Amino acid sequence: MMRVWRRITNSKTLEGLSYARYVIFHPFDGFWDLTHADMGSLGAANVIILLTLAVRLIRLRFTGFMFLDIYWPEVSVWTEVLTVLVPLLLFCISNWAITTLFDGKGTFRHIYMGVGYSLAPYPLLQLLMVLLSNVVTDDEGVFYGVLNGVSLLWCAFLIIIALMMIHVYTLGQTILSTLASILGMIIIALICLGFFSMFSEAVSFFASLIREIEIRVY
Amino acid sequence: MRSIRGKxxxxxxxxxxxxxLFMLLTFFPAEYEAVDPSLAYTYVYDAWKSAVDVPDPYSVRMQVDTNTLDIGALNAPSGMYAADGRLFICDTGNDRIIELRLGGSDYSLVRIIGGEGLSLKSPTDICTADGLLIIADGGNNRVLILDEELRTVREIYRPESSTVDMTVPFVPRKLAVTAGHIFVQAKSVNRGLMEFDLEGEFLGYFGASPVKFDWQDYFWKLVATDEQRASMISFVPTEYNNVSVDEEGFLMVSNSIFTAAELRSGAAEPVRRLNLKGTDILIENGNHPVIGDITWDSAAGPSRIVDITSLPDNTYYAVDSTRGRVFGYDEQGNMLYAFGGLGTKQGYFTSPAAIDHLGSDLLVLDSSSGLVTVFTLTEFGRLISDAIGSYSAGRYAESKALWEEVQRYAGSYELAWDGIGKVLLREGDYRQALDYxxxxxxxxxxxxxxxxxxxxxxxxHIWIAVVLIGAALLAVFIKKITKSVRDRIDRYDARMETNNKL
Structure with missing residues (x-):
């Protein structure tokens, strides 16, 4: 536990985090230097993603009931965590797979870092929204909605810029490769699904085979 | 040594x-359990759409069985009307209407309408207005208006009008009278209710349900060939199945022709409350729409409301033929409770056809058993009814006390929390109102x-801000003063130094 904590709080990570502050307001320069001038840190990207996950959970618990009403029996912490992590990793993998083929300059590490840094506005704004939701009334809920939209759009915008800078793509190429990545995500998910269902079929086949043998022999 | 430390x-x-992990678990509240609505006799839906068991608000006081009156069993009765202690039952299969007088715990036959001299054929509904009996005499294709001595005052046949389809026989099925006009729901008429005045003049159609179709339907209509298009369901307003008048003189209509998907999307409106312009003014401020059961098994499907009755306190009760349930709603469209079910026990129905009320008693007509079940409020039901009544009458403190009494019966009854919360809000106790x-x-x-x-x-807490701002100003002020003093001292020192040098 301590070792993890120390690794998180070493100076490189903290530096990376304070660099994230620069990146979200100056995405073009920021993301360029992130990889090309090696200003980013993997640790900082991890921390930002962890913060995002934490905020997702905090949001569930502490958002005012007028804006988010939770049916607790149906909430699972793991589902909440995985709905963020799985698409994120799938996207990184899929984007890496595609951009490697099409002249992207970024490595997997770079892509992961870029996406991680791009999420930085999300925990900030969502935390603000959690506070706001406990102060405003229904009529003033527009602010809440707008802020929600801003937090998502900002992240999306940052991801696009990050990929553009990391891979040294034009905007058109970036958008095309992003769309292709999303398609790739779906394909990966389908293949995984197929694989798992075949795997479970195979397991049950062998299980029944063994049972058959057991019954016949004994 | 090392391994021990490692361990x-x-x-x-x-x-x-x-x-x-423990912290993560305590981060979220614990679960609670919901009841299965198919097992409970009385239940209400909470905000999460799960049915919650509540005490019975109504209990069976008696069952009206015409066999005990030596007039034989009812044959597929389909309509009922109750007012001022009188109960009319349309004995459709026997071509007659039976008028009863209902007492506290007994009932007696007043007369049988129809037979020699006055021929009724499959009457399906009756109501009274201004000393007149108005009967939907469907088999004779007429609306029959009688006076109290059963003399024919007027007969309304199919009106001669360009808007009336002359190929379809006029078969009035249900009717209601309000504001001196008769509103008739006739078979195979989907343009709304037919409005007549008491003189029998046809005034037009009234309150047709809006035609709704979504972009999917539109798309398929666009790409379909003519033959396909012809075989599709045409988008016409749906036909109402019943009509009644509420305490304020508005019409409560119900319809049961819709699919489960239409009900879920909100395109279907099983219950509508029409003002005299024919617009729907039903208030649906509750957590759930007024559609009867809000969850259902796909085999039986959603509730099909067949009749509605409105009580003087503006609550209304709808009876559902799918599961034989009675749904109570308040003025705002909150479900009060649902009770009943399919069965032959007392308090259950096999095929409910009509509902009406006398005072706060509910009467439900079962067309296959031919029995009218009379329900009367229990202590619990009385408390709810009184709490609603005193709130709308402006006696808020009384209403709050009653709701608190309700909570002693059913602690999780959300309307009680709501009722108390609203009163607390009025009393200015906002902090507590929020919790409720x-x-x-x-x-x-x-x-x-x-x-x-x-x-x-x-x-x-405005003083906090005042203090903070004051403190900040003070800090700035002190800083300025100390600075000017220090500057002065510095200047003085400098002058002294130069003086000394000189």
């Missing part, structure tokens, strides 16, 4: 992980209470 560390690590209204998931009133509470809080 101790790993134990510590496991302990930390468990503590973290949040429990009831009443976002509208919660928001109101929150706004006022916030204002109050700011007014009470």
């Amino acid at each position: 101790a560390e790993s134990i510590k690590r496991i302990g930390a992980a468990m503590a973290a 209204l949040q429990y009831a998931k009443d976002e509208y009133y919660y928001s109101k209470a929150w706004k006022l509470y916030r204002k109050q809080w700011i007014e009470e």
Whole structure:
């Protein structure tokens, strides 16, 4: 536990985090230097993603009931965590797979870092929204909605810029490769699904085979 | 030595992980259990759409069985009307209408309408107005108006009008009278109710349900060939199945022709309340729409409301033929409770056809058993009814006390929380109102209470801001003074120094 904590709080990570502050307001320069001038840190990207996950959970618990009403029996912490992590990793993998083929300059590490840094506005704004939701009334809920939209759009915008800078793509190429990545995500998910269902079929086949043998022999 | 230390560390690590997990678990509230609506006799839906068991608001006082009156059993009765202690039952299969007088615990035959001299054929509905009996005499294709001595006052046949389809026979099925006009729901007429005045003049169609289709239907219509198009369902307004008048003179109509998907999307409106312009003014401020059961098994499908009756306190009760249930709603469209079910026990129905009320008693006609079940309020039902009544009459403190009494019977009854919360809001106890209204998931009133509470809080705590600003100003001021003093001293020192040098 301590070792993890120390690794998180070493100076490189903290530096990376304070660099994230620069990146979200100056995405073009920021993301360029992130990889090309090696200003980013993997640790900082991890921390930002962890913060995002934490905020997702905090949001569930502490958002005012007028804006988010939770049916607790149906909430699972793991589902909440995985709905963020799985698409994120799938996207990184899929984007890496595609951009490697099409002249992207970024490595997997770079892509992961870029996406991680791009999420930085999300925990900030969502935390603000959690506070706001406990102060405003229904009529003033527009602010809440707008802020929600801003937090998502900002992240999306940052991801696009990050990929553009990391891979040294034009905007058109970036958008095309992003769309292709999303398609790739779906394909990966389908293949995984197929694989798992075949795997479970195979397991049950062998299980029944063994049972058959057991019954016949004994 | 080393391995022991390693072990101790790993134990510590496991302990930390468990503590973290425990914190994560206590982060979220515990679960609670819902009841299965198919098992409970009386239930109400909470804000999460799960049915919650509540005490019975109505109990069976008696069953009206015409066999005990030596007039034989009813044959597929389909309509009923009750007013001023009189009960009319349309004995459709026997071509007659039976008038009874209902006492507290007994009933007696007044007369049988129809037979020699007065031929009725499959009468399906009756109502009274201005000393007249108005009968939907469907088999004779007429609406029959009689006076109290059963003399024919008027007969209304199919009106001669360009808007009336002359190929379809006029078969009035249900009718209601309000504002001196008769509103008739006739078979195979989907343009709304037919409106007549008491002189029998046809005034036009009234209150057709809006035609709704979504972009999917539109798309398929666009690409379909002519033959396909012809075989598709045409988008016409749906036919109502019943009509009744509420206490304020508005028409409560129900219809049961819709698919489950239409009900879920909100395109279907099983219950409508029509004003005299024919627009729907039903209030649906509850957590759920007024559609009867809000969850259902796909085999039986959604509730099909066949009749509605409105009580003087503006609550209304709808009876459902799918599961034989009676749904009670308040003025705002909150479901009060649902009770009943399919069966042959007392309090259950096999195929309910009509519902009406006498005072606060409910009467439900079962067309296959031919029995009318009379329900009377229990202590619990009386409390709810009184709490609603005293709130709308403006006696808020009384209403709050009654709702608190209701809570003693059913602690999780959300309307009680809502009722108390609204009164607390009026009394100015915003902090407590918030708790109650949040429990009831009443976002509208919660928001109101929150706004006022916030204002109050700011007014009470404004001194903090004043103190802070004052402190900041003071700090700036002190800083300035000390700076000017220091500057002066410095200048003085400098002058002294130069003087000394000289």
